[in-house]
Amino acid sequence: MSEEPQLNAAQLEAVTTTEGFVRVIAGAGTGKTRALTHRFAYLVNDLGILPGNILCVTFSNKAANEMRQRIRRVTGDNDTGYICTFHSFCVSVLQEDSHAVGYPQSFLVLDNADIDAMLQVIYDERKITLREKTFSKARDMIEILKTIERPDYYIDLISLPLAELKQKYLDARKVDDIIFYGYLYQQKKCFGLDYNDLIIITLHIFDHFPDIALKWQQRLEYVMIDEFQDIDALQIALMEKLVEYHRNLFVVGDPDQTIYTWRGADVRYLLDFADAHEGCKTILMTENYRSTPEVLGVANSLIEKNKQRIPKRLEAQRDVHGPTVWYHAKSPEEEAAWIAEGAQKLHEAGVAYRDMAVLYRAHYASRAVEEALMQAKVPYTLYSGVPFFGRREVKDALSYLRFVAYQDDLSFARVANVPKRNMGQRRMAFLREWADEHECTLYEALEQTIDDEIFKRTKAKQLLALVERFRGQFEGRAVSDVMAAVLNESGYDRMLRTEGSQERLDNVAELKQSIYEFETTCGEEVTLEHYLSHVALLTNADAMDGAADKVKLMTIHAAKGLEFKHVFLCSMSEGVLPSKKTRTREQMEEERRLAFVAMTRAEDGLYLTEAEGFTHKGTPRYPSRFLLDIDPECLMFSHKPDQTALEAARAAYAANDQWIAGMSTDVRFRQGSRVRHAVFGEGIVEEIDMQKRAYIVRFDGLDTTRAISFRVKLEKA
Numbered sequence: 001m002s003e004e005p006q007l008n009a010a011q012l013e014a015v016t017t018t019e020g021f022v023r024v025i026a027g028a029g030t031g032k033t034r035a036l037t038h039r040f041a042y043l044v045n046d047l048g049i050l051p052g053n054i055l056c057v058t059f060s061n062k063a064a065n066e067m068r069q070r071i072r073r074v075t076g077d078n079d080t081g082y083i084c085t086f087h088s089f090c091v092s093v094l095q096e097d098s099h100a101v102g103y104p105q106s107f108l109v110l111d112n113a114d115i116d117a118m119l120q121v122i123y124d125e126r127k128i129t130l131r132e133k134t135f136s137k138a139r140d141m142i143e144i145l146k147t148i149e150r151p152d153y154y155i156d157l158i159s160l161p162l163a164e165l166k167q168k169y170l171d172a173r174k175v176d177d178i179i180f181y182g183y184l185y186q187q188k189k190c191f192g193l194d195y196n197d198l199i200i201i202t203l204h205i206f207d208h209f210p211d212i213a214l215k216w217q218q219r220l221e222y223v224m225i226d227e228f229q230d231i232d233a234l235q236i237a238l239m240e241k242l243v244e245y246h247r248n249l250f251v252v253g254d255p256d257q258t259i260y261t262w263r264g265a266d267v268r269y270l271l272d273f274a275d276a277h278e279g280c281k282t283i284l285m286t287e288n289y290r291s292t293p294e295v296l297g298v299a300n301s302l303i304e305k306n307k308q309r310i311p312k313r314l315e316a317q318r319d320v321h322g323p324t325v326w327y328h329a330k331s332p333e334e335e336a337a338w339i340a341e342g343a344q345k346l347h348e349a350g351v352a353y354r355d356m357a358v359l360y361r362a363h364y365a366s367r368a369v370e371e372a373l374m375q376a377k378v379p380y381t382l383y384s385g386v387p388f389f390g391r392r393e394v395k396d397a398l399s400y401l402r403f404v405a406y407q408d409d410l411s412f413a414r415v416a417n418v419p420k421r422n423m424g425q426r427r428m429a430f431l432r433e434w435a436d437e438h439e440c441t442l443y444e445a446l447e448q449t450i451d452d453e454i455f456k457r458t459k460a461k462q463l464l465a466l467v468e469r470f471r472g473q474f475e476g477r478a479v480s481d482v483m484a485a486v487l488n489e490s491g492y493d494r495m496l497r498t499e500g501s502q503e504r505l506d507n508v509a510e511l512k513q514s515i516y517e518f519e520t521t522c523g524e525e526v527t528l529e530h531y532l533s534h535v536a537l538l539t540n541a542d543a544m545d546g547a548a549d550k551v552k553l554m555t556i557h558a559a560k561g562l563e564f565k566h567v568f569l570c571s572m573s574e575g576v577l578p579s580k581k582t583r584t585r586e587q588m589e590e591e592r593r594l595a596f597v598a599m600t601r602a603e604d605g606l607y608l609t610e611a612e613g614f615t616h617k618g619t620p621r622y623p624s625r626f627l628l629d630i631d632p633e634c635l636m637f638s639h640k641p642d643q644t645a646l647e648a649a650r651a652a653y654a655a656n657d658q659w660i661a662g663m664s665t666d667v668r669f670r671q672g673s674r675v676r677h678a679v680f681g682e683g684i685v686e687e688i689d690m691q692k693r694a695y696i697v698r699f700d701g702l703d704t705t706r707a708i709s710f711r712v713k714l715e716k717a
């Protein structure tokens, strides 16, 4: 093991206990990621295990990239095996074995923009309006149906012939059914899989094709999983399946950093892991190497207020001291100005801007800070808003790549008229009709009808010529090279230059750069299929450019796993953090963990800020209860909070707690639950309206939803 400094005793134990079930419960900043990297290196360098026989699951693609680079440094080997997220691992499985369910190797991984494009087709065909259901609501509904209501949906998706799926879609009468079957039909047409499908279909293959399951089980001699506190039921099922043969499983997590319960994560899997796996060894890590004793004092005293937790205290290993401040401002503007000024002062004292971060609970909190930073001429980047891979020009560029590779309907629809080729709605509708009638793709329809009158005076022929030029030319050619060529030859580059948007040009340049980096860091040779299926999984965080000297602004969720010298945690007001959407005691504890995650990102300085004034609803704004949870001995105050104000704040927390206590007993069903009403019959809870104290239920027998008061007894269906 070459990387300095030395591992501590607990880390060493985690690294060298390779056989059987091992669980590491570790605090923030105690070197989990470091232990994981070294364990990988130990398996490879000291035990001689082949990297291709190790699966190391990370929480995000960004974490996977970093891990891969670190492992390459310590093993000196380009082959880094499977270091990836669960989703990305499933893509690898499906690329090898999706033939088992009749899917081609060139299946598509769909992101939200792709799903929206499919919804658009369905809405147009069946005259559904956005007023009936926005795309985002439709996507949520599809997700609820897939994960809770109709978990067997995927059988239809993989085994029904296209014509039958289409018939189900055409026969559907209720809006939700039209959307759902329309979507499944669209998915099947282009062999597209969304996030929900990836794990479910992989599991299905493992369950029904024992030889394929055995192949993967035998291949993966060692499995390691990071951030285990945020694992969900499907991921657990996949994990259990994968380790059935060798039974070597190493999981590491921090119960105090569970922040994804709202997405189905359950910390129980980590807590119950030892009971569920015979002979499991547990290792505890509490020595913190990241933060000053002051930062840990703040974080420890906060998290101790959670009731549902395994007690543990982070112990500072660093003997460097730094500020931990509560700044109370008179207005949000003053709060933001203080942050901007603070960043400037730190910079003057020699701290690089890139080593500072401003974190917040919700996106909207960033606006005031951004304005202040702009005014103070402090450089910053925002890691939120429209994700990089969701930007129009980035999607367009990727669609071109997909188009020359697959000619699927989605990419065809996206690129056909960008740049303008006179292929507007009327001509697209013509192609759709033709394709439907002849059961072919839009591209094939164009090939067949290119000499039709309708395509005179269009540049449709150029589109066909473009594909012809690229067809069969990918083998052995770098993806970055293909991308550059297709953007040039399609006229897309020229269009952007004429349009003159520097931002769009920069984004495309950034995309080209990221493809190049992907190729050079991936180890093995990157094929176009490989790149396309992985890029769909990339998130905003992946585009994060850590090199530029700029202050980083991001949500706490996005800061998971990161560390910064100085952290400003802004908008620490009751109703923001904890969020006003907090409805149960469990959720309140999760909000506290969120604050804990934010604070434990700080190495040298931590600045907690909030402002008085009024919320947009006109109620007074109070400091977050979490500020009062912190041991005051651990904080420096900009102003000592005044006693009457504190009493008013405490009264507000108490009122809120009382409301939550009432809610917890009232709310018996979750979004997506199936319920039975004495008169209306069965239906599904679409929303829970806390203000009205009612479930918004879509009953099977009614066309529109009804708000049903908590007072009326509903039964579980």
Ligand SMILES: Nc1ncnc2c1ncn2[C@@H]1O[C@H](COP(=O)(O)OP(=O)(O)OP(=O)(O)O)[C@@H](O)[C@H]1O
Pocket: 005, 006, 007, 008, 011, 026, 027, 028, 029, 030, 031, 032, 033, 034, 035, 254, 288, 289, 290, 560, 561, 562, 563, 600
């Ligand atoms: N044994 C050690 N000696 C010195 N420094 C260490 C040691 N182990 C880890 N560190 C340092 O401590 C910091 C935190 O380590 P790491 O990022 O691995 O922690 P983590 O447990 O994954 O954190 P979190 O859960 O909060 O994201 C890093 O800067 C790392 O270099």
